[in-house]
Amino acid sequence: MNEKVIWMLVEGIGETLYMTLGSVIIGYVIGLPLGILLYVSGKNGLRPCGLLYRILDFICNIIRSIPFLILLILLIPFTRLLVGQSYGSTATIVPLVVCAAPYIARVVESSLTDVDAGVIEAAKAMGASNLQIVFKVLLVEAKTSLLTGFTITTGLLLGYSAMSGTVGGGGLGDIAVRYGYYRWQTGIMIVTVILLIVIFQIIQTVGMKLSKKLDHRKR
Amino acid sequence: MIAVEIKHLTKNFDIEGHTIAALKDVSLTIEKGDIFGVIGMSGAGKSTLVRSINFLEKPTDGNIYVEGVDLGTLSERELRRMRSKIGMIFQNFNLLEQRNVLDNVCFSLEINGTKRREAKKRALELLKLVKIEDKAKAYPSQLSGGQKQRVAIARALATDPQILLCDEATSALDPQTTASILELIKEINEKLGITVVIITHQMSVVTDICKKVAIIDNGKLVETGRVEEIFNDPKSDAARELLLGNKISFQPLKKLEEGRRIRIVFRENSAYEPILSNLILKLQIPVNILKADTKNIGGKAVGEMILGLPEDGGQQADIIRELKKTGIYVTEVSEIE
Numbered sequence: 025m026n027e028k029v030i031w032m033l034v035e036g037i038g039e040t041l042y043m044t045l046g047s048v049i050i051g052y053v054i055g056l057p058l059g060i061l062l063y064v065s066g067k068n069g070l071r072p073c074g075l076l077y078r079i080l081d082f083i084c085n086i087i088r089s090i091p092f093l094i095l096l097i098l099l100i101p102f103t104r105l106l107v108g109q110s111y112g113s114t115a116t117i118v119p120l121v122v123c124a125a126p127y128i129a130r131v132v133e134s135s136l137t138d139v140d141a142g143v144i145e146a147a148k149a150m151g152a153s154n155l156q157i158v159f160k161v162l163l164v165e166a167k168t169s170l171l172t173g174f175t176i177t178t179g180l181l182l183g184y185s186a187m188s189g190t191v192g193g194g195g196l197g198d199i200a201v202r203y204g205y206y207r208w209q210t211g212i213m214i215v216t217v218i219l220l221i222v223i224f225q226i227i228q229t230v231g232m233k234l235s236k237k238l239d240h241r242k243r
Numbered sequence: 244m245i246a247v248e249i250k251h252l253t254k255n256f257d258i259e260g261h262t263i264a265a266l267k268d269v270s271l272t273i274e275k276g277d278i279f280g281v282i283g284m285s286g287a288g289k290s291t292l293v294r295s296i297n298f299l300e301k302p303t304d305g306n307i308y309v310e311g312v313d314l315g316t317l318s319e320r321e322l323r324r325m326r327s328k329i330g331m332i333f334q335n336f337n338l339l340e341q342r343n344v345l346d347n348v349c350f351s352l353e354i355n356g357t358k359r360r361e362a363k364k365r366a367l368e369l370l371k372l373v374k375i376e377d378k379a380k381a382y383p384s385q386l387s388g389g390q391k392q393r394v395a396i397a398r399a400l401a402t403d404p405q406i407l408l409c410d411e412a413t414s415a416l417d418p419q420t421t422a423s424i425l426e427l428i429k430e431i432n433e434k435l436g437i438t439v440v441i442i443t444h445q446m447s448v449v450t451d452i453c454k455k456v457a458i459i460d461n462g463k464l465v466e467t468g469r470v471e472e473i474f475n476d477p478k479s480d481a482a483r484e485l486l487l488g489n490k491i492s493f494q495p496l497k498k499l500e501e502g503r504r505i506r507i508v509f510r511e512n513s514a515y516e517p518i519l520s521n522l523i524l525k526l527q528i529p530v531n532i533l534k535a536d537t538k539n540i541g542g543k544a545v546g547e548m549i550l551g552l553p554e555d556g557g558q559q560a561d562i563i564r565e566l567k568k569t570g571i572y573v574t575e576v577s578e579i580e
């Protein structure tokens with residue numbers, strides 16, 4: 025393996041991390057409030073609102089039921105509008121976010137639903153407002169499960185970012201396809217796959233360790 | 244002075260098309276400084292009643308007055324402020340699992356906008372009051388049930404409430420821990436003058452610390468009054484059933500096949516006289532003592548006995564008449580299946 029290939033792989037790692045983290049962060053900026061809204065407006069939420077819940081629920085389900093590769097293609101005009109081009113790692117972040125946000129919203133909703141109703145009741149009895157309950161009770165009590173959800177989502181987006189490589193998205197997936205599939209350089213493809221596995225493992229391990237460490241429930 | 248007044252409270256729950264009447268036209272007055280018990284069987288509507296006092300449950304009909312204020316007339320914001328003046332503790336403690344003990348107590352202060360430093364100082368004072376200051380840095384998962392309830396009490400008291408609501412606060416605890424928590428609640432009532440409302444299904448909790456009691460059965464208020472009065476002379480079936488304990492304690496009694504059973508309660512003065520011996524000597528009729536117990540009710544020793552009477556109706560009438568003559572309370576005990 026020559027220096028050029030190594031350099032290319034390093035760049036690939038950088039792009040992959042950029043796409044993954046970028047889409048996770050922007051995904052959470054959109055998905056977290058959406059998930060909170062789903063929880064709050066849900067049947068057993070702080071302020072049930074059937075109409076709002078059904079609208080959000082519908083949008084989430086629609087987007088989540090579209091396979092990612094199709095979403096990627098469907099969104100090309102939108103991506104071009106937003107980023108100016110439809111290929112490269114920055115452009116890939118757009119469909120990744122669109123795919124991730126509803127998923128994140130669901131994960132957040134489910135984490136919040138798991139918070140003990142008794143604790144919420146106690147907070148209400150102390151005179152807490154809904155906003156205080158969300159920020160001081162729900163998000164804090166659910167932090168372990170939120171972090172687990174974050175880890176799983178990051179892993180998922182790592183995989184999707186690699187998938188988007190097949191249509192010129194950049195990153196390790198792109199390298200694997202270009203060299204492994206089009207040029208039959210199996211060695212490079214194997215290295216990129218191993219790199220993807222290693223990155224995935226690191227994300228999982230760090231995320232799970234952190235969520236365990238921050239959990240004060242059992243000891 | 245009146246702390247809480249409940250007027251014609253009705254609460255219905257609508258689930259899947261049908262209506263459950265959890266409370267039916269309940270009216271109650273709770274005096275300031277009282278320890279007021281609300282007792283009833285499971286599903287009677289006790290929790291619904293206590294949750295109505297801080298409007299966690301909005302009445303379908305009727306009014307709740309706390310310190311003279313009709314809660315139904317308050318805006319959300321005013322209601323929240325009012326709630327911070329009504330402390331509440333629960334069967335499952337409901338502590339924040341991800342916060343340590345000190346921060347749990349600070350929580351109620353945080354909510355009403357107290358500064359962090361001040362909140363911490365106040366929280367430490369309260370942890371001292373409930374005698375758990377050595378656990379300030381521990382997390383709830385590291386505490387026993389009794390300790391958790393102490394923290395919950397400290398948290399409920401942090402905002403200087405005038406009323407403390409306890410929903411089955413001792414039901415998850417063993418008898419010894421229950422006694423110590425009840426002792427603490429009593430102390431708080433006496434020291435701080437806080438009105439306490441205790442919801443329970445255990446008569447022993449009521450007789451141990453309550454001054455007054457209301458009995459709820461099937462959503463209705465069936466009896467209310469001073470604990471002593473109701474203990475001596477229960478008028479409603481629900482009160483009798485609660486006083487006579489659960490069905491299990493009655494099972495071995497059945498084998499005795501007594502014709503009729505009565506419950507007698509000795510007041511303090513008669514507790515020292517050999518009433519039963521006198522009775523048997525005088526009438527020459529044997530009676531069976533099926534259960535005997537003494538209790539401390541409102542600081543007075545009270546004796547309770549369940550007697551099995553002979554089959555003969557005439558003899559039964561004689562015994563009951565003689566007993567009533569001596570001034571003790573006699574209640575017929577119906578067969579509890």
Ligand SMILES: Nc1ncnc2c1ncn2[C@@H]1O[C@H](COP(=O)(O)OP(=O)(O)OP(=O)(O)O)[C@@H](O)[C@H]1O
Pocket residue numbers: 256257258263264265283284285286287288289290291292444
């Ligand atoms: N949120 C609710 N939705 C529907 N029904 C309810 C609700 N809360 C209470 N109920 C019903 O109201 C009735 C009274 O319930 P409540 O919880 O007040 O009883 P309880 O006396 O506290 O019983 P327990 O001793 O088991 O706690 C029950 O039939 C219960 O099923």
Ligand SMILES: [Mg+2]
Pocket residue numbers: 289290291411
């Ligand atoms: Mg209850």
